[in-house]
Amino acid sequence: MKNIKQCNIEFEPDGKKIAVHKGETILEAAARAGIIINTPCGGKGLCKKCIVELQPSRKRICACQYVIEEDLTVRIPVRSRFFEHKILTKGLDTELTCQPDVYKKYLASASEKIILGLAVDIGTTTVVVKLVDMISGRTLSTHAALNPQVKYGDNVISRISYADTQEKLTELHNLIIECIDNLTTSLCENAGCRPQDVFEVCAVGNTAMSHIFLKLPVQQLGIAPYTPAQYEACTKKPKEIPVAMNSAGSIHTPPNIAGFVGSDIIAVALAADIDGFSENSLIIDIGTNGELLMAKDNKIYAASCAAGPALEGAGISCGSRAAKGAIEAVYKNKNDIDFDVIGFVEPSSICGSGLLDAAALLADIGIIDSTGRFVEREKLVHLDEAIVSRVSKIDNQMVFLLAEKKGEKIYISQTDIRQIQLAKAAVRAGIYFLQQKLDVKENEIKHVYIAGAFGNYIRLESAQKIGLLPNVSGQVFHFIGNAASTGAQMMLLCSEYRKKAENLANRIEYVEIAYEKSFETVFAQSMAFRS
């Protein structure tokens, strides 16, 4: 007999069927079926990025707003899916400059002297866990997964606003613990050991992710002056933070610097050996929220910049994360444009690196002017007809068509160009104010360290052309991968690095760039494309 409180939902083209309670949204049902839908606005019905089609009527609705009252078949288009993008697990191969010593406190409790640890990097999108031999310092294995909290919003702000009650904060906390536990279980299986052999955990993340991991309130992080509930490093027991590990173990979280500059950037700074910098250096960790550090002599300043999700391909008309089918590179050929697609399949979207390439190319060949506006077709007489024919209007706005698949167009619109401009302006304004504080001219920046997945997939030339990154020689740039993970491992093993982290947190001066007098002028100037 059919349960009248339940409905059957089938998701296409996945062919997944699940029974759900009446009253759930399609967004929640899809998440339970293992399909994560984009939710830039955190399910508030504002962004229209979670559009799905009811079948067979093909009626388009917002998955986050549609409440299930009957059996349904729902098609989820590629564009609305949140893809597990290429997760970066590799970081710097940093030589430990001090001897592992944290393990010593467990020598009495560990059977057979197996003492393992976890270096955890909790990203808004991805979670990376390394299983480490605490005595030798060696990494045994690294696994990564999508942060399961993405079903409540794919950015920090949505998570903060979701966790507005203790119950919802606990829900987010439980999700991250479960995710770390699943990764730990598979890492231990791989290494032929047990979670009970894990005695120490060092977890880094942006301030909101660290707070949720520690079940600290996050609501105040969403309101100026964005004050963390806790700045200091802390050590907890597994009975307080129930990670799957030996009950005699400890969980360490390094200090935060500000509401949007967390322990992850301290881990990056340690891995890059910021203390050893003898020349003016800049560290950039660009995600939805960018974190910046600049060092000169003995001084270090930090800033955060709300780059938004555009650089990761989200919030863009045809954007997606770097997943199969996404255009990842765009370039000009003899008399038209060409592109590369991830997975060598028909293109279905465009990801961050493709977007930057396309924006740089459109600015370069004069399809958009230095203010970012599309130039009217009639004025593009200097260009080949094949390229000019790609400029048209969709929904009353100018677009540049990249590809067309079974009638579905993949394009970049005027609004998309504005999103890229806002993202690049946020990053450049952040860099500008750090330069101001330290009196460093652009050509005096001697090293630029780019951490995180973004740096590994962009083309430097395009990022510089659109003005996202400083216009200094390519040799100045160092792509340091998932340096947050490396830094977490350093602090996991050595008490000396923990002290250095605390010292850094005390030394780093935070600049709230939005409070700077000339912020609006600098931001507006940074929107321009170099002509």
Ligand code: FES
């Ligand atoms: S409108 Fe549904 S997530 Fe934004």
